[in-house]
Amino acid sequence: MTAVRFERYVAIGDSSTEGLDDPDGRGGFRGWANRLADRVARAQGRLLYANLGVRGRTTRAILDEQLEPALALRPDLATIFSGTNDVVSSRFDVDAFARDFGTIQRRLVEAGATVLSFTLPDLTPVMPLARRVMPRVLAMNEALRVVSRETGAILVDVAAHPVASDPRLWSEDRLHANAVGHARIAEALAHALGLPDAGAGWADPLPPRPPVTVLGTMAAEIRWGTRYLIPWVWRHARGRSSGDGQAAKRPALEPVHIPTKNGV
Numbered sequence: 622m623t624a625v626r627f628e629r630y631v632a633i634g635d636s637s638t639e640g641l642d643d644p645d646g647r648g649g650f651r652g653w654a655n656r657l658a659d660r661v662a663r664a665q666g667r668l669l670y671a672n673l674g675v676r677g678r679t680t681r682a683i684l685d686e687q688l689e690p691a692l693a694l695r696p697d698l699a700t701i702f703s704g705t706n707d708v709v710s711s712r713f714d715v716d717a718f719a720r721d722f723g724t725i726q727r728r729l730v731e732a733g734a735t736v737l738s739f740t741l742p743d744l745t746p747v748m749p750l751a752r753r754v755m756p757r758v759l760a761m762n763e764a765l766r767v768v769s770r771e772t773g774a775i776l777v778d779v780a781a782h783p784v785a786s787d788p789r790l791w792s793e794d795r796l797h798a799n800a801v802g803h804a805r806i807a808e809a810l811a812h813a814l815g816l817p818d819a820g821a822g823w824a825d826p827l828p829p830r831p832p833v834t835v836l837g838t839m840a841a842e843i844r845w846g847t848r849y850l851i852p853w854v855w856r857h858a859r860g861r862s863s864g865d866g867q868a869a870k871r872p873a874l875e876p877v878h879i880p881t882k883n884g885v
Contacts, residue, residue: 638674642792656807677864742785
């Protein structure tokens with residue numbers, strides 16, 4: 622059993638919290654938040670869970686749109702992850718980010734929730750263009766460390782572990798974790814909570830990768846640019862977001878289904 626029992630888990634954030642790109646097999650997304658909810662529910666026998674995360678949201682938008690609905694659900698466990706959409710925007714104010722993120726953490730902690738967050742790893746090995754925003758990512762991660770100490774939230778420093786930058790944990794769009802990546806994040810958070818059977822193995826490196834040919838690399842870059850980079854640039858040039866018209870996938874607290882040995 623867990624050292625602390627949780628009754629109501631609420632996840633807020635952007636597309637990572639929503640679960641992109643970890644298909645659930647039913648046309649939606651599973652993601653690390655769902656996986657963590659499953660782990661907590663199995664450890665305790667039950668759990669109510671809501672997921673308010675919406676793709677494309679900045680930290681300020683999460684503060685404005687998700688915090689109050691989250692607090693209204695009276696969570697005793699909460700996760701907040703954001704920042705990716707902040708650092709890729711045309712302007713990034715790390716002080717404003719820290720204030721907004723700190724406000725979210727502080728309000729949840731003051732409401733009695735155990736709050737978990739995690740840092741963003743270096744995506745340069747996944748997407749070479751990320752090198753241009755790495756100074757922003759480093760500043761953001763340091764801000765997360767500072768505000769988490771101040772608010773009393775639990776921060777899992779994913780960025781401190783090289784495996785988090787392994788391309789095999791990331792989806793084809795290079796911005797979202799794949800199913801393996803989401804599973805590792807969930808394991809890291811479960812370990813931080815001290816859940817049974819959750820260990821530090823999430824940070825272990827993957828086996829060595831087979832050599833990548835120049836031709837294969839060029840083909841992958843062309844495919845990625847055509848399928849993802851150009852549409853992203855065009856969307857943002859028009860002031861559009863992938864989250865336009867999107868709503869939370871699980872806005873109300875619902876029991877987590879715990880499969881039996883027969884899978885039912």
